[in-house]
Amino acid sequence: MKTIRVKKGYNPKVIGSPSTESLKAAQPTRLALVPEHIPFMKLRLKVRKGDRIALGSPLVEDKRNTNIQLLAPGSGRVADIRFGPRRVIQEIIIQLDENQKTVEFQSYSQKDIDKMSRDALVQTLVTGGVWPLIKELPFRDYARPDFVPPLLFVSLGSLEPFHPAPQVYLRGNEDLFNFGVSVLNKLAEGRVYVCSHRADTELASSLNGLVNLTYTGNYPAHDPGVLLYHVKSSPAENRSWFVDGQDVVSIARLLRNGVYPTERVVSLGGSGAPQPKHLITRMGAPLSVLADDQTENETWRYIQGGILTGCGALARSHLGFSESALNLLPEGNHKGELLGLFNPGYRKPSFSRAFLSAMNREELMMDCSMHGGERACIACGYCALVCPVDILPQFTYKAILAGEVEESLEHGLLDCVECALCSYVCPSKIELFETLKNAKAEFYKEKEQDH
């Protein structure tokens, strides 16, 4: 088995790692489809407020390819549609009915899948609403249905604090996962890498040799983009696909049961979570059923996704379309302590060695403070030290700001795995990650328009 050793990157040690205990969350009375953070999709509503809908009926379609639809996570009445700035669809809220009506899809056995043509399989996944769970590198848009990927990565687990542990969401679902991987094997014509951390030997053995690529190293060594960067031997492989481990289970559920899969294992972590753990809930569940209201003096930031790449969310909002992590961090919106600048900093986490915390192995408190003002780049080079795909963010971002698209591409802009470490470590508090990510997205949109 191949092992990828990632030398760069960084593991922020933060309090609030979820235990492997998993509880059933309270049954929600409403669910929402939250498409806001799915990149690049141009959505058209297919329902109106007040419509009655069944679980699995289409709510929105992508204007770029109307076959790609996002389906209702529950059956009931469309209670509200919330729009953000520029009429971005933020949430389609469904008030659940007592009797859940479901749209019936066909169910398949392993044999059916083996006999099926690849095209028919793609069609089944698209109609079943799970296609957007399959992503394509480097832009992380959903995969192009008419394209055969050079490689397909299935990632089990994440090194970013904090995401669901594969041990938890695979518990009892090993068969489904196996089935899901066979489906993906058909899609990628056998070129599938199932990736887990090398230390997770128990996980690998519970999957009977399914894991065929392991990694070691710091965050984001788990990321399919990082793995691809280390595995690839030619530019032809740049457009590889990837699927998260839990989404593989979802895909398998759709095909096995013929019902749109909405069950989700969500990790609840961060220093604001009273008992960091895993919760079994449904897609689009209100965050309030996952994390109780915080009563302490601190204001908490609800983060959907990991503490680095995740998005801040309102406490009254719902779980995003493909999100499976909720982390609570203190906002930290208050002034620092007197002369904190001169504090040796045994409890102040930092990538640098400028604090005594460099010798502290404990998990430490982190908040959302910027910890400093914005300055011009002083060329400390920390961003290049952490970048897992050897981009020189300090040079690349200057090329982007100067409008030199070609130069930034030459620097490997498209290899960027959007791990956000460059912004994290920057002492000048430059939004490197935001700049690189936007430049990448801009490039993609222009490219799409050309076609």
Next chain:
Amino acid sequence: MNRIARFFESTRRHFEKGGKLEKLWPFYESIESVFFAPARVSQVAPNTRDNLDVKRYMMLVIVALLPHYAFGVYNVGYQSHLASGLGTNFWPVIWTGLKAVVPIVVVVYVVGFAWETLFAAIRKHEMSEGVLVTCALLPLTLPPTIPLWQAALGISFGLVIGKEIFGGTGRNFLNPALTGRAFLYFAYPAQNSGDAIWTVLSGARTAAVDAFSGATPLSIAAVTGPSGSIQTAFSDAGYSTAKLFFGLYPGSIGGTATFLSIAGAAFLIILGIANYRIILGCILGLLCSGLLLNLISAEGSAPYLSLNPLQHLIIGGSMFAFAYMATDPVSAAHMQGARWVFGFGIGALTVLIRVYNPAFPEGVGLAVLFMNLFAPLLDHIEIKFRLRKRIPNV
């Protein structure tokens, strides 16, 4: 703590928008943020940010420079008392040193802050902490006898021409402190070169006592003729290796203390502030070119050529410049490989300038400035090589 917090709370409104002193907001902000880190949270991903900021980064350099100031004050007073024929008791020596050094530092900081505030106010951004380091570095390179107006002019030139006209800290390509130093050297040679400028005379004295020579090791090495020997000249002037290493001889205010520079370099390397590649590159370059000169020196050539390369390292301010000037991250090379070459160039040029250009007894400042000019080229070359290895992704 409360009293300080209340002081800032009550004064802030004068500097905020609409206040009488709103134009001076960058100045106020820079002071307040030293006492209390500002309350500011991330607006875009990543949600959390590293605790390190530029303030801390620069502050650590100043911490490394403080021992040089302590040493500088003592050395200036000590040399002054020797030259004036006074006793060398500790406290009187410190007092003389303080009288000479403090005015220079105060003038440099006041003028430096004034320029920085002006540019920050016009550009409407916060003050960058680079000015704190520049203002801490410049006095340490100056002779203690420098007229205060020249110190003011030096920091002005260094900050404005060396940095601000290019956009401020982070956008300069020359080391601002050295730019100011070089400007003074060329503009006012009378007060910035020769042997007499390195010693402050106490009381009403206009000349040093006879027993005190005042010659610096660099000038002794430079003037020793082909028939002489530098080792003999050094021992005649009382310059033992230990004395050279500890730097207790006439020189710039704090730059002669090689032992402190080595300690400071180690401190900054351990904390990850200074890049070890640059410092080791400098030392390596200096030793190599020193050795090369040893090899080519023949019968009858200047004895400076055959000076032990290790002695090059401990005389003058070379180690000081290697530790604090060459490692300025902004004006140094940015790529790891280029940093080695950059450092090596500085070390090698230092020796060459010292030996072949007697007009500049201390070549290290010019060597750093010269290599500053080449840093972008070195980076460019390394990046080109590096990008060639990438599998293209377009």
